[in-house]
Amino acid sequence: MTETIxxxxxxxxxxxxxxxxxxxxxxxxxxALDVYTQAVGMKKSRNGTLITVICHCDRQSICEQILFRETxxxxxxxxxxxxxILHREIHEVAxxxxxxxxxxxxxxxFWTIQPEYEDCAKLARSHHxxxxxxxxxxxxxxxxxxxxxxANL
Amino acid sequence: MTETIxxxxxxxxxxxxxxxxxxxxxxxxxxALDVYTQAVGMKKSRNGTLITVICHCDRQSICEQILFRETxxxxxxxxxxxxxILHREIHEVAxxxxxxxxxxxxxxxFWTIQPEYEDCAKLARSHHxxxxxxxxxxxxxxxxxxxxxxANL
Amino acid sequence: MTETIxxxxxxxxxxxxxxxxxxxxxxxxxxALDVYTQAVGMKKSRNGTLITVICHCDRQSICEQILFRETxxxxxxxxxxxxxILHREIHEVAxxxxxxxxxxxxxxxFWTIQPEYEDCAKLARSHHxxxxxxxxxxxxxxxxxxxxxxANL
Amino acid sequence: MTETIxxxxxxxxxxxxxxxxxxxxxxxxxxALDVYTQAVGMKKSRNGTLITVICHCDRQSICEQILFRETxxxxxxxxxxxxxILHREIHEVAxxxxxxxxxxxxxxxFWTIQPEYEDCAKLARSHHxxxxxxxxxxxxxxxxxxxxxxANL
Amino acid sequence: MTETIxxxxxxxxxxxxxxxxxxxxxxxxxxALDVYTQAVGMKKSRNGTLITVICHCDRQSICEQILFRETxxxxxxxxxxxxxILHREIHEVAxxxxxxxxxxxxxxxFWTIQPEYEDCAKLARSHHxxxxxxxxxxxxxxxxxxxxxxANL
Amino acid sequence: MTETIxxxxxxxxxxxxxxxxxxxxxxxxxxALDVYTQAVGMKKSRNGTLITVICHCDRQSICEQILFRETxxxxxxxxxxxxxILHREIHEVAxxxxxxxxxxxxxxxFWTIQPEYEDCAKLARSHHxxxxxxxxxxxxxxxxxxxxxxANL
Numbered sequence: 069m070t071e072t073i074x075x076x077x078x079x080x081x082x083x084x085x086x087x088x089x090x091x092x093x094x095x096x097x098x099x100a101l102d103v104y105t106q107a108v109g110m111k112k113s114r115n116g117t118l119i120t121v122i123c124h125c126d127r128q129s130i131c132e133q134i135l136f137r138e139t140x141x142x143x144x145x146x147x148x149x150x151x152x153i154l155h156r157e158i159h160e161v162a163x164x165x166x167x168x169x170x171x172x173x174x175x176x177x178f179w180t181i182q183p184e185y186e187d188c189a190k191l192a193r194s195h196h197x198x199x200x201x202x203x204x205x206x207x208x209x210x211x212x213x214x215x216x217x218x219a220n221l
Numbered sequence: 222m223t224e225t226i227x228x229x230x231x232x233x234x235x236x237x238x239x240x241x242x243x244x245x246x247x248x249x250x251x252x253a254l255d256v257y258t259q260a261v262g263m264k265k266s267r268n269g270t271l272i273t274v275i276c277h278c279d280r281q282s283i284c285e286q287i288l289f290r291e292t293x294x295x296x297x298x299x300x301x302x303x304x305x306i307l308h309r310e311i312h313e314v315a316x317x318x319x320x321x322x323x324x325x326x327x328x329x330x331f332w333t334i335q336p337e338y339e340d341c342a343k344l345a346r347s348h349h350x351x352x353x354x355x356x357x358x359x360x361x362x363x364x365x366x367x368x369x370x371x372a373n374l
Numbered sequence: 375m376t377e378t379i380x381x382x383x384x385x386x387x388x389x390x391x392x393x394x395x396x397x398x399x400x401x402x403x404x405x406a407l408d409v410y411t412q413a414v415g416m417k418k419s420r421n422g423t424l425i426t427v428i429c430h431c432d433r434q435s436i437c438e439q440i441l442f443r444e445t446x447x448x449x450x451x452x453x454x455x456x457x458x459i460l461h462r463e464i465h466e467v468a469x470x471x472x473x474x475x476x477x478x479x480x481x482x483x484f485w486t487i488q489p490e491y492e493d494c495a496k497l498a499r500s501h502h503x504x505x506x507x508x509x510x511x512x513x514x515x516x517x518x519x520x521x522x523x524x525a526n527l
Numbered sequence: 528m529t530e531t532i533x534x535x536x537x538x539x540x541x542x543x544x545x546x547x548x549x550x551x552x553x554x555x556x557x558x559a560l561d562v563y564t565q566a567v568g569m570k571k572s573r574n575g576t577l578i579t580v581i582c583h584c585d586r587q588s589i590c591e592q593i594l595f596r597e598t599x600x601x602x603x604x605x606x607x608x609x610x611x612i613l614h615r616e617i618h619e620v621a622x623x624x625x626x627x628x629x630x631x632x633x634x635x636x637f638w639t640i641q642p643e644y645e646d647c648a649k650l651a652r653s654h655h656x657x658x659x660x661x662x663x664x665x666x667x668x669x670x671x672x673x674x675x676x677x678a679n680l
Numbered sequence: 681m682t683e684t685i686x687x688x689x690x691x692x693x694x695x696x697x698x699x700x701x702x703x704x705x706x707x708x709x710x711x712a713l714d715v716y717t718q719a720v721g722m723k724k725s726r727n728g729t730l731i732t733v734i735c736h737c738d739r740q741s742i743c744e745q746i747l748f749r750e751t752x753x754x755x756x757x758x759x760x761x762x763x764x765i766l767h768r769e770i771h772e773v774a775x776x777x778x779x780x781x782x783x784x785x786x787x788x789x790f791w792t793i794q795p796e797y798e799d800c801a802k803l804a805r806s807h808h809x810x811x812x813x814x815x816x817x818x819x820x821x822x823x824x825x826x827x828x829x830x831a832n833l
Numbered sequence: 834m835t836e837t838i839x840x841x842x843x844x845x846x847x848x849x850x851x852x853x854x855x856x857x858x859x860x861x862x863x864x865a866l867d868v869y870t871q872a873v874g875m876k877k878s879r880n881g882t883l884i885t886v887i888c889h890c891d892r893q894s895i896c897e898q899i900l901f902r903e904t905x906x907x908x909x910x911x912x913x914x915x916x917x918i919l920h921r922e923i924h925e926v927a928x929x930x931x932x933x934x935x936x937x938x939x940x941x942x943f944w945t946i947q948p949e950y951e952d953c954a955k956l957a958r959s960h961h962x963x964x965x966x967x968x969x970x971x972x973x974x975x976x977x978x979x980x981x982x983x984a985n986l
Contacts, residue, residue, distance in 0.1 A: 073757070079410055081850040082488065085879035086338050090345070090352045092878060096723055104691055104720040104730065105880055107566075107872035108410040108426075111402055112491075113857060114850035115568040115870055115882065118410065120720075122757075132458060136481050137351050140488060143459040145379070145428075152744060153755040175748050182694065182752060185239050185724075192243070198290050199243045207663075226910070232563055235641065238693040238726035245725060249876055257844055257873040257883065258727055260413075260719035261563040261579075264555055265644075266704060267697035268415040268717055270727065271563065273873075275910075285611060289634050293641060296612040298532070298581075305897060306908040328901050335847065335905060338877075360510075385716055387544040388794065391573035392950050396957070396964045398572060411574055413566035414716040414732075417708055418797075419551060420544035421564055421576065424716065438764060442787050443963050446794060449765040451685070451734075491851050498855070504902050505855045538869055541947065545797050549804070549811045567869040567885075570861055571950075577869065591917060595940050596810050599947060602918040604838070604887075644698050651702070657749050658702045719872075721880040819969075 073101065073151050074128045078141040079108055081116035088117055091138040098134060099127040158184075161209035165191045165202055170210040181210035226254065226304050227281045231294040232261055234269035241270055244291040251287060252280040311337075314362035318344045318355055323363040334363035379407065379457050380434045384447040385414055387422035394423055397444040404440060405433040464490075467515035471497045471508055476516040487516035532560065532610050533587045537600040538567055540575035547576055550597040557593060558586040617643075620668035624650045624661055629669040640669035685713065685763050686740045690753040691720055693728035700729055703750040710746060711739040770796075773821035777803045777814055782822040793822035838866065838916050839893045843906040844873055846881035853882055856903040863899060864892040923949075926974035930956045930967055935975040946975035 080088070092103045102122045110116040119139065123131050128146065135144055154173040161170055168187035173180050183206035192199040233241070245256045255275045263269040272292065276284050281299065288297055307326040314323055321340035326333050336359035345352040386394070398409045408428045416422040425445065429437050434452065441450055460479040467476055474493035479486050489512035498505040539547070551562045561581045569575040578598065582590050587605065594603055613632040620629055627646035632639050642665035651658040692700070704715045714734045722728040731751065735743050740758065747756055766785040773782055780799035785792050795818035804811040845853070857868045867887045875881040884904065888896050893911065900909055919938040926935055933952035938945050948971035957964040 075757070079408065082491070083849055085846040085875065085881045086877075087352055087356075088880065089878040090342055092723065093342075102691065102722070104722050104728065106412055106718055106720050106730070107880065108412050109398075109568060109572065109574040110408070110410050110850065111398065111572060112851075113568065113570060113572045113854040115853065115872065116410065116850045117880065118412070136460065138353075140486070142462055142477075142479055143457050145381070145455050145457045147453075147455050147759075149757050149759055151755050151757045154748065156754055171754075173754055180752070185694075189243055189246075199240055200291075203240075204666075228910070232561065234697040235644070236696055238722065238728045239724075241727065242725040245876065255844065255875070257875050257881065259565055259871055259873050259883070260727065261565050262415060262419065262421040263561070263563050263697065264419060264551065265698075266415065266417060266419045266701040268700065268719065268729065269563065269697045271565070289613065293639070295615055295630075295632055296610050298534070298608050298610045300606075300608050300912075302910050302912050304908050304910045307901065309907055324907075326907055333905070338847070357513075385714065388797070389543055391540040391569065391575045392571075393964055393968075394574065395572040396954055399954075412718055413574065414718050416544065416714070416716050417704060418545075419548040421547065421566065422544040422716065423574065424718070442766065444965075446792070446965075448768055448783075448785055449763050451687075451761050451763045453759075453761050495855055495858075505852055506903075506905075509852075538867065541950075546811055546815075549801055552801075565871055567871050569867070569869050570857065575869065577871070595919065597812075599812075599945070601921055601936075601938055602916050604840075604914050604916045606912075606914050648702055648705075658699055659750075659752075662699075721874060721878065723878060725874065725876060725878045727874040816972075 069153050069155065070150055071153060072125060072148055074123050074125055075147050075149055076121040076123070076128070076131055076135065077118065077145045078135060078139065078143065079110070079116050079118045080139055080141055081110050081114040082140050083117070087138065088119065091119070091134065094134050094138055095121055095131055098130050099123060100131055159210070159213060161206060161213055163191075163202070163205040163209050165195050165197065165205060168202070168206045168209075170206060170213075172210065172214070179214055181207050181214070183207055183210070222306050222308065223303055224306060225278060225301055227276050227278055227284075228300050228302055229274040229276070229281070229284055229288065230271065230298045231288060231292065231296065232263070232269050232271040233293055234263050234267040235293050236270070240291065241272065244272070244287065247287050247291055248274055248284055251283050252276060253284055312363070312366060314359060314366055316344075316355075316358040316362050318348050318350065318358060321355075321359045321362075323359060323366075325363065325367070332367055334360050334367070336360055336363070375459050375461060376456055377459060378431060378454055380429050380431055381453050381455055382427040382429070382434070382437055382441065383424065383451045384441060384445065384449065385416070385422055385424040386446055387416050387420040388446050389423070393444065394425065397425070397440065400440050400444055401427055401437055404436050405429060406437055465516070465519060467512060467519055469497075469508070469511040469515050471501050471503065471511060474508075474512045474515075476512060476519075478516065478520070485520055487513050487520070489513055489516070528612050528614060529609055530612060531584060531607055533582050533584055534606050534608055535580040535582070535587070535590055535594065536577065536604045537594060537598065537602065538569065538575050538577045539598055539600055540569050540573040541599050542576070546597065547578065550578070550593065553593050553597055554580055554590055557589050558582060559590055618669070618672060620665060620672055622650075622661070622664040622668050624654050624656065624664060627661070627665045629665060629672075631669065631673070638673055640666050640673070642666055642669070681765050681767060682762050683765060684737060684760055686735050686737055686743075687759050687761055688733040688735070688740070688743055688747065689730065689757045690747060690751065690755065691722070691728050691730045692751055692753055693722050693726040694752050695729070699750065700731065703731070703746065706746050706750055707733055707743055710742050711735060712743055771822070771825060773818060773825055775803075775814075775817040775821050777807050777809065777817060780814075780818045780821075782818060782825075784822065784826070791826055793819050793826070795819055795822070834918050834920065835915055836918060837890060837913055839888055839890055840912050840914055841886040841888070841893070841896055841900065842883065842910045843900060843904065843908065844875065844881050844883045845904050845906055846875050846879040847905050848882070852903065853884065856884070856899065859899050859903055860886055860896055863895050864888060865896055924975070924978060926971060926978055928956075928967070928970040928974050930960050930962065930970060933967075933971045935971060935978075937975065937979070944979055946972050946979070948972055948975070
């Protein structure tokens with residue numbers, strides 16, 4: 069499956085980490101698919117930040133507005149790009165610690181199972197159990213679910 | 222003013238960014254003064270993560286427990302170290318956008334004023350105004366407060 | 375406002391930080407709009423450097439020449455890309471510390487003011503005053519200038 | 528359990544990524560416990576590299592020799608430091624893909640199981656199966672082993 | 681000389697450095713021209729990894745398969761891009777330490793000589809001589825070879 | 834040869850790259866031996882900066898003052914540490930491009946030669962020759978000087 073997305077990029081050297089994190093928050097709340105920052109070495113010994121925003125075409129305008137409003141940039145580069153994506157399904161599974169969602173994707177001939185972070189983190193916090201232990205339990209429950217589905221075919 | 226703090230350090234190459242962020246959250250909620258991560262180049266082309274925890278001596282034990290519980294590390298380095306700190310005061314100031322706290326510190330012959338991020342972010346979100354604009358307004362209000370204090374001496 | 379720019383990229387693993395900084399200097403002196411470097415993890419545990427050059431189309435040729443002359447690269451990727459830019463004006467303002475230029479840009483419904491770094495740094499050095507204090511004074515003077523302009527309309 | 532280790536540190540700005548990776552290889556072959564590099568921003572817009580070596584005290588001398596021989600450094604900082612380490616055991620487990628070793632450590636009230644990377648990578652390469660699938664199978668086998676041990680007590 | 685290449689990009693936040701390094705290995709063994717990783721700051725305080733693959737068009741499909749198989753990504757961005765490359769020749773030269781290959785490229789009006797890393801590293805290991813000393817000797821031998829070629833014209 | 838130095842460290846998340854670069858400049862002008870910055874992942878998705886200053890003990894006080902004056906930090910960690918340093922000599926050598934200084938150091942049984950960057954950069958700029966070509970010429974001249982010294986013993 070292929071879809072078209074927009075990549076916005078701009079690098080800044082006169083913003084604080086606080087203000088960049090706030091910009092990231094605003095972008096994600098307004099429909100950006102993903103936002104990430106990278107440390108870049110710039111002229112005059114400045115270690116600035118490259119901000120990259122990935123969004124659908126109908127969100128390009130609002131994301132540009134936020135970048136111009138919240139950052140000090142005077143120029144935003146953009147390009148349209150193709151992206152191959154996997155079909156994914158969300159299911160809920162039950163574990164000894166409680167319920168959690170898993171994301172399942174069909175990948176290279178088999179299903180992969182990715183436990184939803186927020187659900188696992190919540191269970192880990194309330195049970196005082198290591199996060200990785202919860203994630204393993206959820207993954208195992210996801211695999212059982214998959215076995216049952218296969219058996220029912 | 223000088224105080225003694227503990228620095229805990231460990232590097233990992235078999236953990237996800239999700240699990241490291243969760244560890245950071247747990248450390249900060251259990252009394253760590255600060256936690257930061259750094260990308261490190263390790264053997265076998267692995268770009269691992271160095272985790273550094275700064276805490277008071279009475280929190281060393283719980284922070285070590287969290288590191289051993291939430292990370293894959295088998296060894297934690299620690300050292301006690303001196304830290305020079307500035308005297309700081311928290312005040313609340315009023316702006317056209319609402320109230321916010323400022324942190325004031327006496328530094329090299331003058332007071333500096335640092336607006337509290339969370340207060341400013343909250344005002345920025347509710348007024349749909351750039352964060353930096355709020356921070357400037359809060360800083361200005363802080364400076365007025367300082368002038369009044371001086372005048373009253 | 376939109377303009378077309380060229381992005382040149384190349385990653386190196388057999389150059390020193392000194393030589394990369396010199397390359398950056400040469401690129402900026404020959405018309406590159408911006409140059410930045412990023413630490414990248416490469417094969418065989420090498421932490422190399424990705425060099426990105428942003429320039430106008432008429433500077434592409436000279437920037438490529440410099441990259442081929444000063445770096446060890448055998449291949450340079452390039453792409454033409456659109457960039458949205460803000461209208462900006464340079465003004466000079468006076469402060470208690472001396473004069474400095476400010477860059478003003480019309481952004482999302484209001485003007486932003488960015489003090490010119492070199493002017494501020496010069497004043498900070500000669501007055502032995504924190505750079506941020508100078509920048510705040512210059513910004514304040516810029517805002518006064520803006521108020522006067524508005525009043526005169 | 529606590530042991531004393533030595534930390535060696537030096538930053539360089541006139542070496543290539545190739546030469547730094549070779550230095551890392553030499554250090555690990557001569558008894559360093561761990562070596563890692565970090566990208567650092569240095570004077571004159573140089574993005575240099577901080578090299579950190581962790582070794583036992585009886586390896587300090589040879590590691591310093593390698594750093595002085597293979598890098599351009601003229602100064603090496605060193606400090607002795609305490610490290611808390613967990614008791615660990617190596618076991619071999621069998622999976623449907625073949626045998627692999629696991630490292631087991633007693634941590635915060637329970638055992639953790641870490642599949643040996645090289646064993647898993649070897650199985651993944653020969654079976655053309657995702658590495659993470661192998662690691663999960665090995666971990667599961669490790670857990671079964673642990674259950675049996677507990678039952679036998 | 682210009683050629684068309686494909687750039688594949690994906691960022692992950694739930695993989696370990698071990699698994700990313702293994703992915704890199706698989707990509708290079710299956711025809712990728714280059715692979716590099718970058719530390720990126722992502723949402724929720726996660727320091728993830730951006731993976732970039734550069735390959736010829738006929739390798740795009742296999743590289744995408746490997747990314748979908750070995751990483752946790754659900755989406756891969758790709759673009760076709762032009763790359764300017766230099767003509768290069770491989771020659772073998774003899775030094776007092778043994779033979780080594782050099783890569784020669786015609787660049788901006790003169791030939792540059794790049795000693796092959798693996799050959800130099802092998803000689804450095806067997807002679808217990810600093811790598812840089814070997815590289816210098818190989819480079820010098822390469823320059824002599826070049827002088828002879830010119831004289832023979 | 835061993836000497837005692839001081840390491841100052843502080844991490845910031847509310848400063849711009851410009852202001853950090855200015856701080857670095859001020860520290861180096863006031864006697865810091867070296868200053869470097871590192872990108873660090875901090876709480877609340879902030880990618881802050883860790884600033885490290887290396888200085889002699891008699892410069893600790895002024896460097897701390899600069900950090901408190903120019904950065905937003907409220908706390909500076911410091912430690913005294915031992916550093917092994919090599920004996921080094923500065924010599925001037927002549928090349929076809931002009932004169933340049935070289936730093937010579939006795940290292941692991943032989944002399945190493947490091948061309949002075951500023952001298953080489955100056956020659957490269959005025960001759961429009963790649964920096965690396967100048968550095969190689971200077972290094973070669975340094976080696977000849979060394980051969981003559983040995984012959985004269």
